[in-house]
Amino acid sequence: MGAVAKVDMAPNEGLLRLARQDLLAMPGYEPVEPLDVLARRLGIPEERIVKLDGNENPYGPSPKVREALARFPYYHIYPDPEQGQVRDAIAGYVGADPEQIVVGNGSDELLDLTGRLFLSPGDSVVNAPPTFGIYEFVARTYGAEVAEAPRREDFALDVDAAERALASGAKLMFLSSPNNPTGNVVSRAELERLLAHGAAVVVDEAYAEFAAESFVPLTVEHDNLIVARTFSKWAGLAGLRAGYGVFPPAVAEAIRKIKMPYNMNVAAQAAVLAALEDRTALTENVSMIVSERGRMAKTLARLPWLRVYPSRANFLLCQVQGRQAREVQARLRERGVLVRHFDSPGVRGCLRISVGRPQDTDRLVEALTEIGAAVV
Ligand SMILES: Cc1ncc(COP(=O)(O)O)c(C=O)c1O
Structure with missing residues (x-):
């Protein structure tokens, strides 16, 4: 919100x-x-x-993160713009191909970059309020219109309303699961109905670790599914800003091309690597x-x-x-x-x-x- x-x-x-x-x-x-x-x-x-x-x-973060940050010798050197090491580690964590991964300054940045890649003024974005306020914010910053498919009283998605908006030409839909601020998740069947329209569907899984379920495995079956994830919540790195997206490989490549080259700083990269080593x-x-x-x-x-x-x-x-x-x-x-x-x-x-x-x-x-x- x-x-x-x-x-x-x-x-x-x-x-x-x-x-x-x-x-x-x-x-x-x-x-x-x-x-x-x-x-x-x-x-x-x-x-x-x-x-x-x-x-x-x-x-807070793992004590291993604090140690890694204290030990890191290269704060004076620019980070790897290709983010190779972190992408490999994240790919291992979520069970995806490193080619699918882009990392950034919090998952907010990945949502913004997705808007940058897909949206021109006048395009339409489907949003399902009440939900995370950044989706509407991103759509508006690129001059896009927001087509609202308000949730039902129990906060379930109104899939029919979302499908109507997708059928009338929306390019992108943002959807958070679990949803902020309502806490409920979207089902696979509901998501597949949305994906069938061919628009880009971004499932924001900022809270996935607390729900113990994820749609990342579905990214190999659907070339219009994007999953945004973060280290802010489960790994306690909100202040360091470390997020990532799992994209279809060609889209990931395009996003890496349009992002700022050093969009994840070396401290955040070192923290992500140490956090993933202290996963247990x-x-x-x-x-x-x-x-x-x-x-x-x-x-x-x-x-x-x-x-x-x-x-x-x-x-x-x-x-x-x-x-x-x-x-x-x-x-x-x-x-x-x-x-x-x-x-x-x-x-x-x-x-x-x-x-x-x-x-x-x-x-x-x-x-x-x-x-x-x-x-x-
Ligand atoms: C649904 C949702 N997505 C994304 C974010 C932002 O995460 P990050 O800290 O990775 O930018 C939040 C933060 O509250 C959130 O609630």
Whole structure:
């Protein structure tokens, strides 16, 4: 989600009169704030903040990543623009051919590069809200139109609506599975119906490790399927920015041609290699998050004014009932507990709460219990 900031029309005078007016009129993407900024704003020390608003990994990176970064001798040398070593390692991890892989500055960059390759002004992109705000943002930055196929009340895809948009000539569809912020996954049968239209279908699997399922194996059967993945969530590398895409080989080659040559820095590359070598430990962190997700869902469901939706990702979507969700978010924030608030169609009055460590859930529940008694 995101892309909800108010449209702030820049004056199109001075040099900006020469800028793309559609970009100036576009709402900006609303990112989450980093810890140091929050700590200063709230007057709470960083270590007292329970940050459950960015779907980050509370266990952080592997200690092997920290060692690899401390040891790395070549920060003064440009990275490999072909990204050979990381592509090989990632291909081994996901069971794809290295020719299919492109890496970048977070999976956001791969979504952007996909837009750059396929979209010209006036093209149409299918989006299934409520979903991750970057899809609409990417479409608009390339001057494309967004054809919306809103999800059903239970957040399942409206495949008929998406198919209608694809049949009327959309070039690209973005789809996240598990979906942010609703936490549900798309089925293989649904995806195959979408793929049958021949448009490029991007399945964003930022949270795939928490769902323990992936469509990467399907990329060998479908030459219009693109899968975007990241090290931000399961491997705790959100701040380093390390993502990748699994493309049909010819598309991967085209994307490598149009990307900036050094789009993944040497630190991120070293971190990815070390993370993949410490996969077993990182997978244990994923298991802890998945088991905490279950405990957190059960605990939150005891609050009669919260409706907790099932989730396959590292966050839970909760609908606040009989109280103002924005007010609940603000009261949590005063107590140093940060969660994300949504108020767009389909997710009105909802909070998205990342799964933290058990002690984070305890702080959250304690705060919610206090707030529940105070806010009506
Ligand atoms: C669905 C989805 N895709 C992609 C991303 C961005 O991932 P990255 O950090 O790799 O850019 C996020 C981040 O929250 C996300 O929720």
